[in-house]
């Protein structure tokens with residue numbers, strides 16, 4: 001058993017106590033802050049935090065760029081789906097930061113919504129551009145995009161993915177979120 005398993009018993013101070021488990025999935029474009037907010041939210045709710053990309057890396061023993069390079073995006077998407085199912089079905093309580101493309105392949109968005117509460121961290125394409133400019137290397141989809149073409153790549157990809165992100169139960173504009181606001185909106189998502 002590890003620390004994450006130990007935390008599976010909900011803290012009595014959690015607003016979700018007595019609800020029979022809480023699974024929160026953060027979705028959104030690369031660079032929107034899913035891991036940052038996911039960590040904060042998991043601490044606030046005292047439940048384990050999973051970063052789907054990190055779990056894929058652990059599972060495969062290769063970095064995300066290495067998986068893309070050696071196996072291709074199609075294999076990565078299959079792996080992503082398998083690890084998503086494995087984690088979701090073996091834990092009762094968690095906050096998970098998914099990858100930017102997770103809800104956009106197979107029927108993952110429907111799966112996420114059946115499993116728990118789906119939260120879209122929405123961020124302006126301007127903000128995504130400034131963040132991704134500094135962090136291109138870790139992300140195979142943009143690693144080879146020249147800086148001069150990055151903004152238009154983001155705008156195009158964002159507009160094709162928005163249709164999936166918009167299906168989230170809760171939509172939060174990243175620029176104005178506080179952790180209290182986030183908990184409140186998630187807690188009242190089904191009111």
Ligand code: S3P
Nearest residue numbers: 029030031053099100101139140
């Ligand atoms: C991807 C986003 C990445 C990672 C992979 C593919 C995407 O995760 O899963 O590089 O398709 O948008 P982050 O959103 O955490 O960067």
